[in-house]
Amino acid sequence: MMNKVFGTILGFILVLLLAACANGRENLPEESKDTAGEESISQELTEVSIMLDWFPNAVHSYLYVAQEKGYFEEEGVKVDIQFPANATDPLNLAAAGKVTLALYYQPDVIMARANEGVPVKSLASIVRSPLNHIVFLEDKKIKSPKDLEEKTVGYPGIQLNEALLKTMVEHDYGDFSKVEMIDVGFELNSAIITGNTDAVIGAFINHEVPVLEQKAYDVNSFNPVDYGVPEYNEIVLITSDETWKEEKEAIQSFWNAAEKGFAFMKENPNEALEILLNNQDEANFPLDEEVEKQSLKVLLPKMEVGGTVFGSQDEEKWKEVRDWIYNAGLIESKPEVSEMIGHLE
Template identity: 35%
Template sequence: MASSASRSSASWRSQSASPFPGPIAPRAAAHDPTTRPEDSVTHRSRLVALAGALALVPAVLTGCGGDSASTAASTGPTAGGTPEKVSLVLDWFPNADHAGIAVAQEEGLDAKAGADIATSVPSDPTTTLTAVAAGKKDLGITYAPELLIARAKGVPVKAVGAIAQVPLNSIIARSDRGITRPRDLEGKVVGIAGVPSDRALLDTVVAADGGDPAKVQTKVVGYSLAPSLAAGKVDAVIGAYWNIEGPDLRMKDVPIEIMRIDDHGVPRYDELVVVASQDAIRDRPAAIRAALAGIAAGTEAAAKDLGGAVMALEKANPDIAKAVLPAQVSDTIPALLPEGSAPLHMDAAQWDALAAWMKEKGLVKGDVSGSGAIDTSLLPEGSR
């Protein structure tokens, strides 16, 4: 891959004085400064705080405006071809899930598409949706279920592209405890982060395999899903990502069995999505279209050159766990670019199915449309 380290480093750091502006606030108590953030906590556990924060979203948005990224004078790449600046706040520290973005920046594919993507890590992950809704950031990365919950509360944000087109959340069990399928969890203890959706997901998966969810015990372990499993404190966990924690546990010689939730009764959904405010979609379509085209190109390039994707991520996040990264990238690429799909593609029927399932399980209240939560008009033509 072409060498443009200076451009890459600047892009990922341009939103803060350091590449990582401190440990994410809700996880501070669990963060050990001697370890990498991705070693000490799981991705899904940040939603413990996010779920609660969404209840405050309407109040947070009241009175927001003025200092808005989406009210910039320019609405797209300039006539002379200068890339339009587009701010993108991630969901977490750069990791394999962000391979397409990292490669787009490293290779300058975003600039070729007409966007100069400036990526930042949130100091508090609960602020991503509110920052985007209020126009403080042009784009953000969040989770499809959380987007639907936010929209049910009136947050004017839509998904404009899917980073991960399948669920990454999974049940990871210790295979040395006699667990090879979901119904084997009867009589076992499953560690959960405490997110409201944990029990709904677990019950759905166990029941789909013919088991009795009432016979499955749960234990709230907060931020320590993977560490609790590795230490044998629980028999299984739900909320760990099969593409991130899975390879890491295997590298640590923990005997595991991974059960993907969409293989067992949970509707397939887009785990990670790019979101934009409805105002930004209206006011800056050219800039958003260019950014999405750059990310799509980066995703395709990452799929063709896994080694290059690994190097791009190492530059984006110098503290990343390098030993396990190649395995994580290899496992992740099929989620970013599933066979027969295109980068960032979103399926309206799939979103409606997710919304219906969430309503059935009591995870979202009010009238929320799954297909109404997405806007595919700014995607590259082949991804629509």
Template identity: 35%
Template sequence: MNNRWSRMVIVAILICIVLLGVAASTDNRLFVKREDADSSTKASQQKTPTMTKVSLMLDRYPNAAHAFIYTAIANGYFREEGIELEIKQPGEPSEGVTLVGLGVIDLTIASQPQVLIARADEIPVVSIAAIVRHPMNYLMVPKTSTIQSPKNLAHRKIGYPGDGVSVAILKTMMLSDEADPEHAVLVNVKRDLVQSIASHKVDAIIGGNINEDRIILEKRMQPVRTIEPMLYGVPEYYELVLVANETMVATNPELLQTIWGILARGHQDVIDSPKDALINVMNKQNPSFPLRMDIEAESLSILLPFMSNDDEVFGFQSKSAWSVVAEWLDETRLMRRLVNSEDAYVNLVD
């Protein structure tokens, strides 16, 4: 009896030992799994970098001039650098400059004269790169019009998008052609430049681009003649520049240099594969302003030679270009004060 009882006690003890071992082993495995899960979560968090959000307002609806931007986005260059670029479109021509000055938008595209006019109005904006280095804003009249030169604009209706730059161009052209700008009848048609001249609501338009609006009119069987402003006293200027707020330029120049480096890569891709670049633009077109591939292809062929050349790096801005344009705008008396042109731009490239 005693032997049997002893054997039972021993068996019971052995069972307890086994059970305790299993429990310990199970706890260790659970602990390892929990530890692995925590490590996986941390690794996952480390693999998801924080994206820097940057907003960019275009100068108008998406078109061939913006191919380098949309190509850089499509090719993933911004994401590679941890930047999330948000594209916005303006309601009015000068809206982008105003919003950048207020710090609501980070970047915008505008003309060089717009930057100088804004600074004269105490709006703290700076051009950080030249995009299109030659004026695209030409005076346009119907091909059958009797208007042959700026002096014929007296007492005629001229449609314009409501911007001061177009007024300065028109004023200079008429004065150069010995006509009184006060005799021209300016009509603010906002963004309806093409429609205003196609429907004969105005006799001419200023503020339309030869690389876009002129081609659209021709395709609509409303051909126009263009009159070049540079033949009538208007200096060469940068049609499009990239604009930032003074504070951003001072506090975050590295980010701006990174952004321009990305855009320069996009520009090179446009040169290498223009058809692919135009597809990127077509994919982002504004339904209110539908695009045609043939128009955008012709537009891009006009723009590319004026965006970069063998003599200057894409984006470079010259001191003389800024001083000449500042003096011209001061002569037109459209600026409230003469601004220091050297403060109006910085070069992100050499």
């Protein structure tokens, strides 16, 4: 009898324990389910990395909008936005497949492809008109590039800037040999404020110019396009030949989201700017809100020129830019345009 009672009690205890375990299993997974769900979503997203051409600033607002608004996730990609440690990192790391994508400069893409066989191609035009202008203070009384004869022009020691200045001065019937160029590194604003140089080239009208104007300087500039230089793309989206072959679908998804970010930025520039400011690299490159506001005003018309669609690429314009670079002596061969660009939908 005792054994029977003991067996009944033991059986009852086992039933309770099993019920408790079952109940525990149902409750526990509420967290587990959420975590598993998140992991599942995360696993479904394809990772894409992009290296900016510089520290975050107004020209990158559409990317941060796409990230903040969830557009990347909607398109099935998880995007890692990286900053370069060195000026050539975007080109080199994209070419090596260390990042999926990068932002870089069209003339440099052409030169890298022609001179060093760097296997990169442009997929989209981000800023389709030069931002790099000849910049000077108005009190210098410089009316056109020809007036730079017998004057000093600071630049960051980059060969492309020499070619730009030469083309502009000669197009204005000036004698380029009478212009003195001084390597001032990237201290471009300082060079003209101190009077160390009469003008600079290599200064961007969406950054250096608003900074000078904020400091109450009267500034003027010459656009290379007005003086014989073809309208090159200041910034393009690049990838390596291999990455383009292997990850075309993920790149297209990235671009779909980037386009949404750009559309939002156009319609809501102030909110887009606020999102950018929340993502700035304060330690290395703190942003000034007013400067970035002015920058965005300069940039938006240059990201869609003459009714062109954001990102679209024109093969004829690529030929013009390539031929100008060749004639300027910056490359010794002319890469085929089809090698240098890829087409997004």
